[in-house]
Amino acid sequence: MSKFQEMRTVLSHEGYLIEALKGIGYTPEVCAEGSALFGYMGDERPERAHVIVRRRQLDSASNDIGFRRDEGGVYRAIISEYDRGIGFDDAWLGRIAQAYKERQTMAVAKAKGYVFQGRQVVETPQGKKVQLRFAVR
Amino acid sequence: MKQKTVTIEIDEQGNSSIDLAGFQGKGCGDVANAFQSTDVVTKSRTKREFYVETAGQQSQQQRTQ
Numbered sequence: 001m002s003k004f005q006e007m008r009t010v011l012s013h014e015g016y017l018i019e020a021l022k023g024i025g026y027t028p029e030v031c032a033e034g035s036a037l038f039g040y041m042g043d044e045r046p047e048r049a050h051v052i053v054r055r056r057q058l059d060s061a062s063n064d065i066g067f068r069r070d071e072g073g074v075y076r077a078i079i080s081e082y083d084r085g086i087g088f089d090d091a092w093l094g095r096i097a098q099a100y101k102e103r104q105t106m107a108v109a110k111a112k113g114y115v116f117q118g119r120q121v122v123e124t125p126q127g128k129k130v131q132l133r134f135a136v137r
Numbered sequence: 138m139k140q141k142t143v144t145i146e147i148d149e150q151g152n153s154s155i156d157l158a159g160f161q162g163k164g165c166g167d168v169a170n171a172f173q174s175t176d177v178v179t180k181s182r183t184k185r186e187f188y189v190e191t192a193g194q195q196s197q198q199q200r201t202q
Binding site for chain 2 (some may be wrong): 098105110127132
């Protein structure tokens with residue numbers, strides 16, 4: 001049985017988190033009261049989360065991945081050791097943070113009345129960067 | 138008149154920076170603040186024209202005193 005580990009994130013907005021997960025191909029389950037995570041054998045684990053990517057969407061031997069909202073309103077990622085080892089690691093969380101920030105930026109710009117002009121993905125030695133351009137009246 | 142544009146760049150760790158073009162003086166800071174106050178932007182770069190305009194305003198203020 002692979003042990004779950006909690007990792008801090010900077011994500012705090014449920015809507016942006018859900019949209020970010022959807023944007024990279026997952027269908028997250030949302031449970032305001034928190035729901036149990038399941039291991040790869042279908043065994044219910046004591047860990048609970050508010051936003052969950054069920055294991056069937058991950059690798060064949062994966063466990064569920066959860067995001068638990070802590071007392072401060074910030075999400076903590078709950079990922080098993082196994083899943084961290086096969087790529088659901090800090091870099092994966094970073095890509096979720098990137099998608100989250102993109103949605104947050106679009107929402108803030110829209111609220112300010114800025115006009116969206118385009119999105120560009122730029123390859124850099126540090127990885128892909130997303131550029132969002134807006135016109136200000 | 139030069140168009141005012143804002144470019145937000147987001148890296149694979151979720152860190153973001155803002156680049157402003159076509160702004161002069163205080164307007165530049167206002168737009169940067171709009172994104173910084175909502176945690177969208179973690180870093181900002183201010184272009185030379187911002188300093189030129191700000192310096193110009195300061196010297197004008199000094200002259201009128």
